[in-house]
Amino acid sequence: MPSEMQQKFLDEKNKEKVEHFMEFNNKAEIIQKVRPPQQHPTLNVHEVSLMRKDQVILSYLYPARNIVLLKEYVKADVTAFGMDLIPCMSRVQKCDLLSSxxxxxxxxxxxxxxxxxxxxxxxxxxxxxxxxxxxxxxxxxxxxxxxxxxxxxxxxxxxxxxxxxxxxxxxxxxxxxxxxxxxxxxxxxxxxxxxxxxxxxxxxxxxxxxxxxxxxxxxxxxxxxxxxxxxxxxMAIHSLQMFFNHLYFLLDEMGKGVYLKINENKEIVYGLLAVAYGAIKWDSNRNPVSVTAAPEAKKDDKPVKIKKR
The missing domain is CATH 3.40.50.720 (NAD(P)-binding Rossmann-like Domain)
Known part of the structure; x- marks a missing residue:
């Protein structure tokens, strides 16, 4: 068990980490995460409740066993991509996080x-x-x-x-x-x-x-x-390197890092999109876009400008 002085130091460090986390979380338009959102160990609230409307999150999702999480995304009105939902197509290998x-x-x-x-x-x-x-x-x-x-x-x-x-x-x-x-x-x-x-x-x-x-x-x-x-x-060094390279290529597909455009007619976007426009897009029986055409993107949807800070 840590001493009283050590515990005080740990509490101060945790408070500092929480402040940094909240600052970056509030500013971010796109959140990149490895594990699905969960109960925050320090704030004692679910991480989805910390997200604001129209934020985009890219992470592992496992929707088949996380349907409650998808509903929470809908309530929060955020857009969620599941990196574990990558379609098995040669055209999307550059975003194939699962294979890496x-x-x-x-x-x-x-x-x-x-x-x-x-x-x-x-x-x-x-x-x-x-x-x-x-x-x-x-x-x-x-x-x-x-x-x-x-x-x-x-x-x-x-x-x-x-x-x-x-x-x-x-x-x-x-x-x-x-x-x-x-x-x-x-x-x-x-x-x-x-x-x-x-x-x-x-x-x-x-x-x-x-x-x-x-x-x-x-x-x-x-x-x-x-x-x-x-x-x-x-093997954290290479895992993180590959993980964020795949996320980079995905964002490149959706606007080159300047605009974020959710075009469901693209195989990658259609396959990974789990929640958008206040609705659950994921369906376990959904066919890939190459087999059946993806739904038409909303005509009134405008690309979101990503602000440079």
Whole structure:
């Protein structure tokens, strides 16, 4: 526990941070954020309530499980873009934040697993005997997550991968991985002692019901399960660099940083737009703009001039 003097210093620093936060928040026309708005730890109010009318926010959103947040955006009359809603099209790759973060997460997951794995990744032959290379299985490998195959392959491990989409087979085999046609039936309780699992979807609880959010646990049979969230943040330098580069390209698409024009006929804007004009635009059944034309932009909408300060 901090001493009375230390606590007083921390309180003063927190007050200073809050004052800076409120100053910039009140002036900003566009807010760029990583996580969705949440309860502010110091002000004890929800961050959406701190936003003013007509502000624009770009962040992760996860609308399927944050419908209440979308309704709060509507009440606040702000415009919200979900960076996790990027359409899967080659034309919008420069704004594809998910692919960049997935590549970092896939690579970092291997590093985290090797830290808990008490053996060599690459096979060894010595005068004292030989050591077999580690065996790595990467499950549900989309094209963006191929770093999870390339990294252990470079470290000398035997890499196998599984995905429900056979089209991914070419990408997996092109970087030296072995494609499995069936998901192994073995469960965690029959895995070898000292095995390691990194669950990149621990937050959504879709892979392993044993994974604990933001914790690393050891099962009764000696299997380590890492349930970290936002594992890309462990490589903060490159994560932030890529994150804000993608946001820059998105703003460039919507007015070159001088005007902010929400044109729903553009694939990127139509795909990412979650809340605008006092209504929820996101729909889980919505087709991409290339399949069905996006709704016409309002003719009376004028581009918003971004003030230079």
């Amino acid at each position: 973060m997935a590549k970092i997460s896939g690579y970092r997951a291997v590093i985290e697993a090797s830290n808990f794995f008490s053996s060599y990744m690459i096979g060894q032959v010595t005068a004292a005997g030989s050591v077999n290379p580690a065996k790595v299985l990467s499950i549900r490998d989309g094209v963006a997550e191929l770093a999870a195959i390339g990294a252990p392959k470079c470290l000398g491990a035997i890499v196998r991968a599984f995905d429900t989409r056979s089209a991914v087979r070419i990408q997996i085999e092109s970087i030296g991985g072995e494609f499995l046609t069936l998901l192994p039936v073995e469960q965690i309780d029959v895995m070898k002692n000292k095995s390691v699992i990194v669950d990149l979807a621990a937050e959504s609880e879709v892979n392993f019901n044993l994974a604990q959010l933001r914790h690393t646990i050891l099962t009764s049979n000696g299997v380590t399960i890492i349930g970290e969230t936002q594992i890309s943040s462990k």
